[in-house]
Amino acid sequence: MCAERSNEESHRNPDNGIDPMSHVPVMADEVLEFLSHGHNEGLLVDGTAGAGGHLGLLSGALPGMTFLAVDRDPAAVEILISRFRDNPDVIVRQGSYTDIPEIISELGLQNASAALFDLGLSSIQLDDPQRGFSYRFEGPLDMRFDDSTGKTAAELLNKMTEKEIADIIYNYGEEGRSRKIAKAIAGNRPVRTTLQLAQIVNASVRRGSNKILSRVFQALRIAVNGELDQLEMLIDELDGWTEAGARIAFITFHSIEDRKIKLLFRDTPGYRQHSPRWLVPGEDEVRRNSRARSARLRMGIRV
Ligand SMILES: C[S@@+](CC[C@H](N)C(=O)[O-])C[C@H]1O[C@@H](n2cnc3c(N)ncnc32)[C@H](O)[C@@H]1O
Numbered sequence: 101m102c103a104e105r106s107n108e109e110s111h112r113n114p115d116n117g118i119d120p121m122s123h124v125p126v127m128a129d130e131v132l133e134f135l136s137h138g139h140n141e142g143l144l145v146d147g148t149a150g151a152g153g154h155l156g157l158l159s160g161a162l163p164g165m166t167f168l169a170v171d172r173d174p175a176a177v178e179i180l181i182s183r184f185r186d187n188p189d190v191i192v193r194q195g196s197y198t199d200i201p202e203i204i205s206e207l208g209l210q211n212a213s214a215a216l217f218d219l220g221l222s223s224i225q226l227d228d229p230q231r232g233f234s235y236r237f238e239g240p241l242d243m244r245f246d247d248s249t250g251k252t253a254a255e256l257l258n259k260m261t262e263k264e265i266a267d268i269i270y271n272y273g274e275e276g277r278s279r280k281i282a283k284a285i286a287g288n289r290p291v292r293t294t295l296q297l298a299q300i301v302n303a304s305v306r307r308g309s310n311k312i313l314s315r316v317f318q319a320l321r322i323a324v325n326g327e328l329d330q331l332e333m334l335i336d337e338l339d340g341w342t343e344a345g346a347r348i349a350f351i352t353f354h355s356i357e358d359r360k361i362k363l364l365f366r367d368t369p370g371y372r373q374h375s376p377r378w379l380v381p382g383e384d385e386v387r388r389n390s391r392a393r394s395a396r397l398r399m400g401i402r403v
Contacts (some may be wrong), residue, residue, distance in 0.1 A: 126395045149171045159190055168203065217348075265286065271319070327357075348365075365400030372401050378397060
């Protein structure tokens with residue numbers, strides 16, 4: 101999950117709107133160092149390849165490896181295909197990271213010796229008003245990573261009970277004023293656009309702020325995309341497609357996600373924590389890329 105505030109750093113291409121290179125990969129040096137250790141062949145899976153920021157660095161540093169880039173978002177996949185069209189070592193597939201076992205078997209690939217999951221959303225998604233992820237731009241309240249399937253955020257909000265809305269805001273957004281906010285949403289339906297939702301949320305609390313909006317939008321995004329269920333499924337399947345000794349890195353931006361990964365590497369048979377168990381970005385990186393501010397890199401090894 102990349103925090104909502106990240107679009108303060110939005111880089112726009114005046115010709116066609118969103119610049120595909122505007123997404124700056126988080127903790128890239130640390131990821132590269134951990135995942136490249138001891139590797140000169142085998143399969144590296146980037147399960148949330150996004151704009152290919154991490155993948156570009158990894159594929160440049162590790163000739164001889166095969167790279168499988170997966171993303172749920174068809175628009176991200178288009179960018180990946182175009183970015184890596186001249187690199188025969190990179191295979192791009194649209195799908196969820198929970199589809200990786202089928203993709204690997206379909207392609208006849210060996211199990212992975214390294215894997216990366218950079219959870220959440222990219223700056224490209226956040227900065228596109230039509231995707232509805234940001235409270236800063238007017239747009240349809242959509243928020244689906246894959247807009248060919250599932251219910252939009254507006255559809256969810258207009259159908260859920262007030263209590264269900266409050267629970268989502270409280271559990272996924274860790275926002276204490278969830279009941280007040282849910283009441284206001286329920287009383288102002290139908291909700292259709294990002295700015296309409298932002299206005300309802302701001303009016304429902306004594307002092308509205310971007311922090312509250314970030315939490316509400318984040319919570320909705322997690323619910324719309326079933327992100328925690330997806331992560332659970334990934335964790336359950338991971339040992340089926342990674343080889344012994346595989347290095348596995350997760351970048352998380354949310355405490356619930358981070359806890360799941362901590363438990364995976366610390367308490368699940370078949371894994372061990374790498375040392376250090378986790379890293380956060382340095383001050384310099386946070387200064388350069390505010391989106392990195394709440395990131396945590398967790399590292400583990402299949403045994
Ligand atoms: C933070 S971005 C990744 C950015 C990438 N590491 C880079 O450097 O360009 C997260 C990406 O994960 C994708 N994503 C979210 N949930 C997913 C899932 N269940 N399966 C595959 N991709 C997913 C999003 O569409 C988004 O493109």
